[in-house]
Amino acid sequence: MHLKLPVAVKGKTTLDREQFQQTINVPYVNVPVECIQTSKWKNALLTLPSMKNVRDLQPVSKTHKQVLLDPDVIVTKEDAIKMMPSIAKYIEESFDFMDLGVKYENYSIEQVIKAILPDDLGKDGPINTGSGYSLIGHIAHFNLKDAVLPYKHVIAQVVLDKLVNVKTVVNKLHEIDSVHRNFDLEILAGEQNTIVKCRESKATFQFDFSKVYWNPRLSTERERIVKILHHNDLVFDVFAGVGPFVVPALMLGCNVYANDLNPESVKWMTINLKTNQSKKFSNQYHVFNLDGREFLRTIVFPRIESYQKEILDDKEKRWCLSDNKIVILMNLPDIALTFLDVFPEWLEKDCEDRQQWILPIHIHCYTFSKAENTDEDIRSRLKTFMPNISDQQISCRFVRQVAPKKDMMCAKIVLFDKKHNDEDHPSKRFKNDSSE
Numbered sequence: 001m002h003l004k005l006p007v008a009v010k011g012k013t014t015l016d017r018e019q020f021q022q023t024i025n026v027p028y029v030n031v032p033v034e035c036i037q038t039s040k041w042k043n044a045l046l047t048l049p050s051m052k053n054v055r056d057l058q059p060v061s062k063t064h065k066q067v068l069l070d071p072d073v074i075v076t077k078e079d080a081i082k083m084m085p086s087i088a089k090y091i092e093e094s095f096d097f098m099d100l101g102v103k104y105e106n107y108s109i110e111q112v113i114k115a116i117l118p119d120d121l122g123k124d125g126p127i128n129t130g131s132g133y134s135l136i137g138h139i140a141h142f143n144l145k146d147a148v149l150p151y152k153h154v155i156a157q158v159v160l161d162k163l164v165n166v167k168t169v170v171n172k173l174h175e176i177d178s179v180h181r182n183f184d185l186e187i188l189a190g191e192q193n194t195i196v197k198c199r200e201s202k203a204t205f206q207f208d209f210s211k212v213y214w215n216p217r218l219s220t221e222r223e224r225i226v227k228i229l230h231h232n233d234l235v236f237d238v239f240a241g242v243g244p245f246v247v248p249a250l251m252l253g254c255n256v257y258a259n260d261l262n263p264e265s266v267k268w269m270t271i272n273l274k275t276n277q278s279k280k281f282s283n284q285y286h287v288f289n290l291d292g293r294e295f296l297r298t299i300v301f302p303r304i305e306s307y308q309k310e311i312l313d314d315k316e317k318r319w320c321l322s323d324n325k326i327v328i329l330m331n332l333p334d335i336a337l338t339f340l341d342v343f344p345e346w347l348e349k350d351c352e353d354r355q356q357w358i359l360p361i362h363i364h365c366y367t368f369s370k371a372e373n374t375d376e377d378i379r380s381r382l383k384t385f386m387p388n389i390s391d392q393q394i395s396c397r398f399v400r401q402v403a404p405k406k407d408m409m410c411a412k413i414v415l416f417d418k419k420h421n422d423e424d425h426p427s428k429r430f431k432n433d434s435s436e
C-alpha cells in the first residue's frame, strides 16, 4: 500500500525514526484457518515490510485468524466480496476496519529515502537520483550523485537498518579511472570491513572490494560465458580480476591461465582458484601478474602453439580433444580492443604446422559503443587492430546498457575454425578414417 510519507523529515540530514509513526485505517476479515493457505487473496492483502498480515484474533482463537487487507485495493465490503467470492460468507460476517500503528520498520528503503530527500531530488525516485545500490557480500555499494551527497549518511543508515545481511555501506568516491579498475571508497555506515565473500556461478569469491574490480551487474554475462565452456577447454583470461570467469572454468575442468596487472587481484584470484578447485578434475591453473600484451605474447601464444602441437602429435589427444576449443577472454572494455594488435604480429610469424591446428580459438573481447550501429562501429574499430580478419570471423553481441547512449558489447573473433567447413581438417580425417 502507499503509506503517507512524513513531511517533518524532508531535507533532514539525520535520521529521526520517530517521525515515521502514524496510524492507518485498514480493512480486515476473520476467517477459518483452512482458508488462509489458498490463492484466493490475490492482491487484496496488506503488504508492508515487517508487518504480519495474518494475525491471531483477540482473544486468541484456535480455529480462526484475522487477515489484514490493503485499503488502497479494498475500500468497501462489496470490493472484498467481488475480489474473493469464495469467502463471501466470512466477509459478510466479519468485514470491518481497524486502526493500525505503523512505524519506521514498516516503510521500505525507497519510501524512507523519498521522504527525506528534497522533492527536486526525489521526484524521479531515489534510484534515479543515484541512490540505487548494489549488494556485494555484506556491502551495500552506492554511486551517489553530487546533489545527494549531503544526505549520504542518512541514506546509508536506512540501508543498514533495513537490510539484515548488510553490515557495511560504502560510496564510490569518483569514476573508475585507475589502471586496476578499482575506485576509492568511503565507508558511510557500519563495520570498517571491505573484505567480502560472495557467490556467483556456483563458486565462492573472496576479495577486498576497496582494492579490486568487481561488478555484480556483470554476473549474467559471466554466467553466459561459463555456460559455453566445456571440460578440457583451454581458457586464457587476459584481464581476470579476482577470477569470476576462470574460477568457474576451473571447476568445470578447463585448463586455466589467468592474468591481471593488479597484484591485489592476483592475490585474491589465487585464493579463489585454490578454494574452489574441484577434486574431481586433475586440471591445472596458472596465475600471472603481467601487462595484458606481455601475457599474450609470452604466455598465451607460446602455450597455444605447444598445445596445438601436442594434440597434433598425439593420436589419443586428437581423438579426445578435437571437439574442444581455446578461449581467450578480454574484459577491459575501455581499451581491450587495442590489445588485439598483438595477434597479427603472432599470426604473421612463421609456424610450420599452423595450417594443421585442430582446436579453434575463440576470443571474447569486450568493448563499449556509443554508435547508432554498434555492430558496424565495433567491426571497423576491431579491424584497425586486426586488419586481416574477415567479417565472417567476427560476431558482435549486446551485453548491457551502461549509460543512456552507451552499450557494453562483446566482440567474438574466431580463429582456426576450419573443422566445420573443411572435410580435410585433421579432426575430421581422424574421426572418419579408422585406419589412421
Ligand SMILES: C[S@@+](CC[C@H](N)C(=O)[O-])C[C@H]1O[C@@H](n2cnc3c(N)ncnc32)[C@H](O)[C@@H]1O
Pocket: 179, 180, 181, 213, 214, 215, 218, 238, 239, 240, 241, 242, 243, 244, 245, 259, 260, 261, 262, 265, 290, 291, 292, 293, 331, 332, 333
Ligand atoms: C573490467 S576488470 C574485469 C575483471 C574480471 N574479468 C571481471 O569480469 O570481473 C579489468 C581488469 O583488468 C585489469 N587490468 C587493467 N589494465 C590491465 C593491463 N594493462 N593488463 C592486464 N590487466 C589489466 C584490472 O586490474 C582489472 O582487474
